[in-house]
Amino acid sequence: MSGETNSYEIVRRDPRAEWIARNRLHPLHGTISVGEEAEVRGPSGLIRKNPHKVGFIGPNGIKRIDRLKGNAAAAATGRRSGGAAQEVQLPLHKVENPDFSIFVVPDMVGGRLTSQDKDILGQAHKLARSDDGESAVQGVVVAVVFGELKDDSLDTAGVDRLIHLDGEEYQGYCPEQQLTALVHLDATYNPQNWLFPDSVHGGTDLGSRLAARLGERPAVQAWQVDKKTTVCRGASGSTDISRPTPRILLLAEECADPIDETRHEVQPIELGSVPRVISRMQDMGQVSVDPNAIPLAEAEFILSAGNGIHNWDQFHEAAEALGATEGASRVAVDDGFMPRFRQVGATGTWVTARVYIAVGISGAIQHMQGIGQCDKVIAINTDAGCDMVKRAALSAIGDSEEILAELLKLAREHKAGQSEGGDQNAA
Amino acid sequence: MPLNIVSLVSVGRHPQSGRERRAEQDGRAVELGMNLEASQSASMTVLHAGRSVEPVLRNYAGMGLPSLEVLELSEQDDAVPSLAQYLKASDADIVLTGVRAESGESSGMVPYLLAEELGWPLVPRIADIVSINNGVAEILLALPRGQRRSLSVPLPFVASVDNAAPAPRQSAYGPGMRASIDASQVTAVTDSAREQWQEAPAKPRPKRLKVVKAKTAADRFKAATAKPQGKAGKVMKNESAQEQAQEIFNLLLEEKVIK
Ligand SMILES: Cc1cc2nc3c(=O)[nH]c(=O)nc-3n(C[C@H](O)[C@H](O)[C@H](O)COP(=O)(O)OP(=O)(O)OC[C@H]3O[C@@H](n4cnc5c(N)ncnc54)[C@H](O)[C@@H]3O)c2cc1C
Numbered sequence: 001m002s003g004e005t006n007s008y009e010i011v012r013r014d015p016r017a018e019w020i021a022r023n024r025l026h027p028l029h030g031t032i033s034v035g036e037e038a039e040v041r042g043p044s045g046l047i048r049k050n051p052h053k054v055g056f057i058g059p060n061g062i063k064r065i066d067r068l069k070g071n072a073a074a075a076a077t078g079r080r081s082g083g084a085a086q087e088v089q090l091p092l093h094k095v096e097n098p099d100f101s102i103f104v105v106p107d108m109v110g111g112r113l114t115s116q117d118k119d120i121l122g123q124a125h126k127l128a129r130s131d132d133g134e135s136a137v138q139g140v141v142v143a144v145v146f147g148e149l150k151d152d153s154l155d156t157a158g159v160d161r162l163i164h165l166d167g168e169e170y171q172g173y174c175p176e177q178q179l180t181a182l183v184h185l186d187a188t189y190n191p192q193n194w195l196f197p198d199s200v201h202g203g204t205d206l207g208s209r210l211a212a213r214l215g216e217r218p219a220v221q222a223w224q225v226d227k228k229t230t231v232c233r234g235a236s237g238s239t240d241i242s243r244p245t246p247r248i249l250l251l252a253e254e255c256a257d258p259i260d261e262t263r264h265e266v267q268p269i270e271l272g273s274v275p276r277v278i279s280r281m282q283d284m285g286q287v288s289v290d291p292n293a294i295p296l297a298e299a300e301f302i303l304s305a306g307n308g309i310h311n312w313d314q315f316h317e318a319a320e321a322l323g324a325t326e327g328a329s330r331v332a333v334d335d336g337f338m339p340r341f342r343q344v345g346a347t348g349t350w351v352t353a354r355v356y357i358a359v360g361i362s363g364a365i366q367h368m369q370g371i372g373q374c375d376k377v378i379a380i381n382t383d384a385g386c387d388m389v390k391r392a393a394l395s396a397i398g399d400s401e402e403i404l405a406e407l408l409k410l411a412r413e414h415k416a417g418q419s420e421g422g423d424q425n426a427a
Numbered sequence: 428m429p430l431n432i433v434s435l436v437s438v439g440r441h442p443q444s445g446r447e448r449r450a451e452q453d454g455r456a457v458e459l460g461m462n463l464e465a466s467q468s469a470s471m472t473v474l475h476a477g478r479s480v481e482p483v484l485r486n487y488a489g490m491g492l493p494s495l496e497v498l499e500l501s502e503q504d505d506a507v508p509s510l511a512q513y514l515k516a517s518d519a520d521i522v523l524t525g526v527r528a529e530s531g532e533s534s535g536m537v538p539y540l541l542a543e544e545l546g547w548p549l550v551p552r553i554a555d556i557v558s559i560n561n562g563v564a565e566i567l568l569a570l571p572r573g574q575r576r577s578l579s580v581p582l583p584f585v586a587s588v589d590n591a592a593p594a595p596r597q598s599a600y601g602p603g604m605r606a607s608i609d610a611s612q613v614t615a616v617t618d619s620a621r622e623q624w625q626e627a628p629a630k631p632r633p634k635r636l637k638v639v640k641a642k643t644a645a646d647r648f649k650a651a652t653a654k655p656q657g658k659a660g661k662v663m664k665n666e667s668a669q670e671q672a673q674e675i676f677n678l679l680l681e682e683k684v685i686k
Contacts, residue, residue: 110683173568173576176548200571204535205551212539217620220534223632233629236440236529243624254635261640280548280584284577286686287567294573301684322685355684357675376682377660378675384664393660394678396671406672414676414685 022057093262095160098140102128103191104159105182106143107201110354111150113157116197116253121158123225123256124195139192142269144185146170146178154266158259163269169276173283175202179209181274186214188271198222198250207250218248223255291325296342299325302353304344306367307331308360308381308400315359318404321411327351329361345370360400363388380404430469430559430582433519434460435510435537436495437475438483440529449486452525454595456588457490459556460523461596467559469520472496474513476506479610489603490596497610505618507537511544512613521564522585526552532621535587542585550580552589 020026041047055065102124106117113121121141128139142161143154147170154162163185169177186194196207198221211218219241224231230245233252291299303319304327305312319326328338330345344351346366356374361367363379363386371377371391379392380403389395396403434457439450460471475484479497488495498509514522527535542549554569557577564584568576569591639650663671679685 173578175551200552208534208536208539209549212536212543218534218536220532220536234532234534234626236442236527236533238440238442238445238629240627240629241532241624242627254632257635280581281550282579284565284579286570287575287577288686289573289575298572300572300574301679322679324684355679355682376678378678380671380675384662389662394675395660395662396666396668396675397662397664398668398671402668403672403675406669407675410672410676411685414680 022061024057090156090261090263093158093160093264095138095140095265098160099137100128100139100192101161101189102139102141102193102195103185103189104141104143104195105203105206106145107197107199107203108145108147108149108151109201111148113151113153114197114199114201115258116199116203116251118157118258119254119256120195120197120251122258123251124193125158125259126256127193127195127225127227141264142189142191144182146181155263156259158262158264159266160264161267161269163271165271165274172285173281174279175205175209176277176279176281178206179213180277182206182210183213184274185271186210192247193245194248196248196250198252204250207248211248214248216248217246218250219243219246220250221252222249223252225249225251225255288323291319291323294325296325296327296344296349296351299327299351299353301325301355302327302344302351303357303359304328304361305332305338305359306361307335308362309337311401311404312337314401314404314408318408318411321408321415324357325353327356329364329367358388358392359404361388362386363391430463430467430521431517431519432460432463432469432471432521432523433514433517434471434473435475435522435524436473436484436487437525437528438477438481438530447481447483447530449483449595449598450525450529451595452527452588452590452592454487454490455590455592456523456525457487457492458595459553459588459592460521461490461492462593463521463556463559472517472519474498474510476500476510477502479608484608485600485603485606486598487603488606488608489598489600491599491602492606494607494609497608498613499610500613500615503617503622504615507540507544508616509613510537511541514541514545520582521556522547522583524585524587526587526589538585538587545583545585548580548584550578550584550586552591553586554589554591555593556586 017032020028021032023029055063058064104120104124106120107114108117121143124141128141140160141158142163143159144163144165146165148166149164165181194207194210197203207218219230219232221233221237222230223233225245228245229242230249231240231242233239234241301324303322303324305315306329309315309332326338326342327344328342330343330347332338333340333343343349344367346369348370350370350373352373354375355378356371356376357378357380359380362383368387368391377392379388379395380400381389381395381397382399384397436453436457437450439448439453441448457473463469464471473487473492474496476498477500479499484495484497498513500506500509522541524538527533538549550566550568552569553566554575555567557565557567562582564580564582566578566580566586568578569589570576639647641647641650663674
C-alpha cells in the first residue's frame with residue numbers, strides 16, 4: 001500500500017540505533033524512538049496492525065508479545081506469593097461539593113450491611129450520578145446508621161458520607177426515636193431521595209413511618225428505579241406499577257447492582273442535637289422462644305451434629321443451654337440419632353444461620369451446599385485437615401465431648417451470672 | 428368500659444389462581460380480635476372500605492361474625508380518608524390491620540397513615556396481644572427468624588398483624604350468608620395520583636447472574652474452576668479444651684446469639 005512512496009527512498013539500517021532500541025539498559029535507550037505505534041488507522045479508516053511493532057524485545061533479545069494486556073505483573077506476583085489474592089486498591093470516588101444528596105437508611109442487621117443494603121447503596125449511586133448529561137450535577141450518598149456499626153466495608157459498599165447515631169436512645173427497639181431523627185435530618189439536609197430496604201428487618205417499617213409523617217407517597221417493592229420512573233410490584237407481587245419516581249423509595253432485593261469498582265470516602269457528618277421523644281411503645285426486650293420451634297431454614301444460631309458426636313444426651317443439653325436450634329449431618333440422621341427434618345445440606349434444609357457450629361462434621365460438599373449462606377461457621381473436630389475447618393472462621397481441634405462439656409459449663413455460668421445480675425438490677 | 432376493637436379487612440388474592448379470597452393477614456387480624464373479644468369481654472367491629480356487594484366479605488363473616496360494617500367506596504377511591512373519619516368518630520381502642528393488602532397497590536401504608544392521622548402509636552407486625560391491663564397492652568412482635576419481642580403499648584393504638592399470628596379459623600358458608608352487611612355512604616375521595624400510573628401484569632425479574640469481572644482469560648478461568656476458598660479462619664490446635672470453649676463462647680457473645 002505504502003510501497004509506492006517507500007520505493008523512492010532507500011531504506012538504510014542503523015545497526016547501532018537498532019541495538020540501542022533493543023537494549024533497554026543502554027543509557028541512550030530512551031532517546032531513540034521505537035517507531036510508530038502498532039495500531040494505526042489506514043487511509044480507509046480501518047485499523048491496521050503492524051505485526052512487527054507488536055510486543056517488545058525480552059531481556060535476552062527474544063521478542064515477546066504480552067497477551068495479558070498489562071496484567072502480567074499482577075499475575076506473576078500472584079503466582080510467586082503462592083496464589084494469595086492480591087488486595088487491589090480501588091480508585092477513590094470523591095464528592096467535593098455535592099449538588100444534592102441521596103439518603104440511605106440500611107438495615108445493618110447485627111451491625112453489618114446486608115446484601116440488600118449493598119444493592120440499595122448501588123441504586124443510590126445510580127440516582128446520584130449525572131448520567132443524563134444535561135448538566136454536571138453530582139449527588140452524594142449519605143448513609144444513616146442507627147445503633148452499633150461493625151462493618152468495615154462501608155467504603156467499598158459506596159458510602160460517601162456517614163451519619164452514625166449511636167446514643168443510648170437508639171439502643172433496642174426505638175422506631176419513634178429513629179423517626180424523629182430522620183425527620184430532623186430531612187428538615188436539615190432536604191435530601192432529594194430517601195432510600196430504604198423493603199425488608200422485615202425494619203427498613204419497611206421505618207420507611208413507611210417517614211412517608212406517613214412527611215406526607216409523601218412512597219414506592220414499595222420498587223425494583224427498577226431511575227431518575228424519572230419507578231417500577232414497583234403491586235397486588236402482592238402480581239402486577240408491575242410504573243410511576244414517576246417518588247421521594248421515598250422502599251426497594252426490593254436485587255434492585256440494582258452493588259458498588260464494586262470504587263472506594264468511597266465515608267466522611268462522618270456530625271449532627272447537632274437531635275430532639276428526643278418519649279417513646280409510647282416500651283421495649284421489654286426479646287422474648288426467649290424455643291429454638292427448636294423455629295424452622296431450621298430460618299434459625300439464626302444452629303448447633304449441628306455429625307458423625308463425630310458420641311454423647312447425644314450431652315449434645316442436646318448443650319443446644320438447650322446455648323439456646324441454639326439443632327441441626328445434623330446426613331450420617332447423624334441416617335444412623336437414627338436425629339430426625340430427618342433436622343438434616344442440613346443438599347438433600348436436607350438449606351440454612352441461613354448467622355452462626356453455625358459444626359460439631360464432628362467433616363464438611364462433605366453435600367453438607368457445605370446447605371450452609372453456603374451462613375456467616376460465621378465454627379468447627380469442632382478432631383481432624384485439623386478436614387474441609388469444615390477450611391470453611392470455618394474459628395476451629396477448635398479436639399474431642400467433641402470435651403469441648404462441648406466445657407461449653408456447657410460456660411453457658412451455665414453465664415446464665416447464672418445473668419440471673420444474679422438481673423436480681424441485683426431489680427433490687 | 429368494654430374494649431372496642433376494629434379489624435380492617437380487604438379483598439385478598441390467591442397467589443396461584445389469582446382469585447379473590449379472604450386475605451391471610453386480615454383473616455389473622457379478625458381472628459386476633461375475636462380471641463380478644465372472648466378473653467377480654469371486648470366488642471369487635473369488622474370494617475371494610477370498598478364495595479358492599481363483595482362476595483369475599485361473606486368469607487370473613489363466616490368466621491362467626493354477626494355483622495360487618497362497610498364504607499361504600501368504588502375501586503378508584505382512596506380508602507384512608509374515609510377510614511380515618513370513621514375511626515375518629517368511633518371510640519375504638521385497638522385498630523387491627525394486615526401488614527400489606529394482597530390486591531391494589533399493596534403498599535402497606537394504611538396502618539401508618541391511619542396512625543399518623545389519629546395520632547396513635549403504630550405497632551408493626553404483631554404476633555399476638557398477650558394481655559390488656561389498665562389501658563396498657565402487652566404485645567408480642569414478630570421479628571425475622573422466628574424471634575419475638577415483647578412491647579407494652581398504651582391504648583389506643585394501631586397494629587398490623589403478621590403472618591406469625593395464629594391462623595384464622597375456618598369460614599362457614601351458612602353463617603357467612605346469614606350475617607348482615609351494613610353499608611354506609613361516605614364522601615369518597617378519588618385517588619387521583621394513581622390514575623396516572625400504568626399497571627401491567629408482573630414481568631418476571633431477571634435473575635442476577637454471577638458476573639466475574641476479570642480482565643484476563645487467566646482470571647476468568649480461575650474464577651470458573653477454582654474452589655471457593657474461604658479466608659482461612661483461626662485454628663486452635665494446641666490449646667486446652669477449656670481455652671477453646673472460651674474462645675468459641677466469646678465469639679458467640681460477640682455475635683450476640685447468646686443473650
Ligand atoms: C446424593 C447425596 C446427598 C447427600 N446429601 C447430604 C445432605 O443433604 N446433608 C449432609 O449432611 N450430607 C449429605 N450427604 C452425605 C455426605 O456426603 C457425607 O457423607 C456426610 O455429610 C458426612 O457426615 P459427617 O460429616 O457427619 O460424617 P463424617 O464424614 O464421618 O465426618 C465425621 C467427622 O467427625 C470428626 N470426628 C470424629 N470423632 C470425633 C470426635 N470425637 N470429636 C470431634 N470430631 C470427631 C471426624 O474427624 C470427621 O471430620 C449426601 C450424600 C449423597 C451421596
